[in-house]
Amino acid sequence: MDFVSILSIFVLACFVGYYVVWSVTPALHTPLMAVTNAISSVIIVGALIAAAASSGATGSGVAKWLGLGAVVLASINIFGGFAVTQRMLAMYRKKEKRS
Amino acid sequence: MIAPVPPAPLAPAVEAVAANPWVSLAYLVAGVCFILALRGLSSPTTSQRGNRFGMIGMAIAVVTTLVTHVPMRSEAWPPGNPHDPLIDWTAAFEILAAIGLGAAIGIVTARRIAMTAMPQLVAAFHSLVGLAAVAVACAAFLNPVAFDIADMVVPMIGQPFASIHVVSRVEMALGVAIGAITFSGSVIAFLKLNGNMGGKPILLPGRHALNAGLLGAIVILVAMFTRDQAPWIFWTITLLSFVIGFLLIVPIGGADMPVVVSMLNSYSGWAAAAMGFTLHNTAMIVTGALVGSSGAILSYIMCRAMNRSFVSVIAGGFGASDAGGGAAAATDRPWKRGSAEDAAFLMSQAEQVVIVPGYGMAVAQAQHVLREMGDLLKKEGVRVKYAIHPVAGRMPGHMNVLLAEANVPYDEVFELEDINAEFAQTDVAFVIGANDVTNPAAKTDKSSPIYGMPVLDVEKAKTVLFIKRSMGGVGYAGVDNELFYRDNTMMLLADAKKMVEEIVKALG
Secondary structure, three states: OOOOHHHHHHHHHHHHHHHHOOOHHHHHHHHHHHHHHHHHHHHHHHHHHHHHHOOOOHHHHHHHHHHHHHHHOOOOOOOOHHHHEEEOOOOOOEEEEEE | OOOOOOOOOOHHHHHHHHOOOHHHHHHHHHHHHHHHHHHHHHOOHHHEEEEEHHHHHHHHHHHHHHHHHOOOOOOOOOOOOOOOOOOOOOHHHHHHHHHHHHHHHHHHHHHHOOOHHHHHHHHHHHHHHHHHHHHHHHHHHOOOOOOEEEEEOOOOOOOEEEEHHHHHHHHHHHHHHHHHHHHHHHHHHHHHHOOOOOOOOOOOOOOOOOOOOOOOHHHHHHHHHOOOOOOOHHHHHHHHHHHHHHHHHHOOHHHHHHHHHHHHHHHHHHHHHHHHHOOOOHHHHHHHHHHHHHHHHHHHHHHHHOOOOOHHHHOOOOOOOOOOOOHHHHHOOOOOOOOOHHHHHHOOOOEEEEEOOOHHHHHOOOHHHEEEEEHHHHHOOOOOEEEOOOOOOOOOOOHHHHHHHHHHHHHHEEHHHHHHHHHOOOOOEEEEOOOHOOHHHHOOOOOOOOOOOOOOOOHHHEEEEEOOOOOOOOOOOOOHHHHOOOOOOEEEEEOHHHHHHHHHHOOO
16 A cells, blocks of 8 residues: 555544544543553554564564564553453443333 | 664565455454444443444454464474475464463453542553554564565665665654653653652753753654664654653643543554554554544543643643632631531432532542432432533543442433533532532632633532532642632531541431
C-alpha cells in the first residue's frame, strides 16, 4: 500500500471515531477509556512481527527481545483491558420494574 | 555516520504478507470490529455485545499475525534436508509464553482491582501501551528488514546496509516519541492518582521554556533522522521524549487528572496509529484513529466542564496559588451544623432527594452505604436521583462506575444538563464529597478562579445537606464555597462514609 492510501484510511477512521465517540453515553466514559486502552494494544501486531523475525542480522537479537517484551506488555493490556471492561459493564443495570 | 547492517535473509513470510490480500482483509475486519466495540457503548444495554466485538477483533488481529509471521530458521536440520519446514519452534514457544504471561498478569489484575482504583489502573495500562510502542519502534529501527521497511544498499565502499525508507523513518520517529511521552506521562499520572506522589502541582522554574526547547529539539532531530538514520539521533529522540512526558505531567494538579488521563488515552492511540503507518497495517491505523479521537473528545468534554482551555490545563499549576485573603476571612461567617438524625428526618419527609457525589465519596468508599440510604428513602416513598458533574472524580465517568458497582440502577443517575432544572423542585440536595462543582460563585463571582464553570444548581433545592470533613478545607480550586453559609444549607461535618452510616441507622 502506498502512503496516500494509508493516509486516506487514517483520515476516514478519525471521522468515524469522532462520530462514534460522541454517541457514547457519558455514564460509560470510564469503560470507554478501558476498552480503548485494550484495543490500542493492537500494537501487539508489531511486537509479534519483531519477535518472530529471523535472527542473523545485526541488532535483530535485541530487536527480538524488545519484541517479546512488547508482546508481554501488550498482552497484559489486551486481557486486562477487556476483562476489566467486561467487569464494569456487567455492573450497569436498570431499575427493576415494580408492579 | 551510518551504521553498517549486513544483509539479512528475507523471511519468506514477510513476502507472503505483501502478496496475500486475505491478510489485509483480516486486519480490515479487525478494525471494523473495534469500531463496533465503541459503537456498542452508546447504551448500557448494547455495551457488553460491543465489548465482545472488541475481543473478536483483537483475536482476529493476533491470530492473523501469528499465522503469517511464523518464526523461521535459516538453515535446515539436518543440513541439506529439503523436507524440513524450517519452523523455529523455540521462538514460537517463546512468543506464546509471552502472550500467556501477559494474559495471566492482565486477568489477575483486572479481577482484583477495586473499582475506586480504576483511574490509576487506566493510567498504568496507558503506560504499558506507551512502552510497548517504544519497544516496537526500537525493534523496527534495529531490524527494519523484518518489518519490510528498508532497501538493501550496497555502497561503493564498506558493508551493504539496510536503508530505512524516508517515510518510515518519520513514522517510526513519531511512534517512538509519542510512545515515550505516553509512557513517562502515564507513570507520573499513575503515581499522582495512586497517592505515591502528592496531588499538588510541582512547578519548575522556566518550565514552559524548557518544554518548548525540548519539543523543538525533538522536531529538529526527527528532521535530521530523515536525512541520516544514525542510531544516536534515534536514541536521543527516545530519551528526550521520555523527559518531556515527565515534565508535561508533573505540574498538573490532582483534580485536573480527568483531562490528563483522557489526553494520555489519546496519545496511546496516536502512538498505535504511527506504528500502523510504519507497518502498513489497517487494523492498527483504524484503532489508532479511534482511540486518538476518543481521548481527544474526552479531554475536550472535561475541559468544557471546567470552563478551562486545554492549553491552560496542560500549562498546569491550577490550584497551586492561594485564592487570596478572602478565603481565610470567610470561615468566620456563620453556618449551620446538623446531625445525622436531622439529615435522616429531613430526607425521610422529602418528596425528592437528589444526591450529588464527588471524589470524596470515592476516597471514603461510601458508594455502597449511600445506595443503602437511597433504598431506605425509597421505601419511605421518597424519589431518589443522583446528579453527576462531568468532572466529578478523577476520570471521565468515574462516579457512574462507582454507583453502578453499588447496584444503583443507571436510570436513576443523571448528567448535569439533564438534572439541573430539577433542583428547584427538589426538597433535599445531598452533597457528598463534591465541592467546587456545587459552588454558586461560578455563576456570580467574576473574580473567582472557577467563574464560568458549569455547576450543579444545588442551592435552588429547599435544603442542602453538605457532607464535609471539616470547615477548614477548601476545594481543589482553592476557593471558599458560598454554599456553606447559605440559610438553606446544613453542614454535616464527618467522614462521608461514617456520616451516611449514621443516617442509615437513624432511618432504619
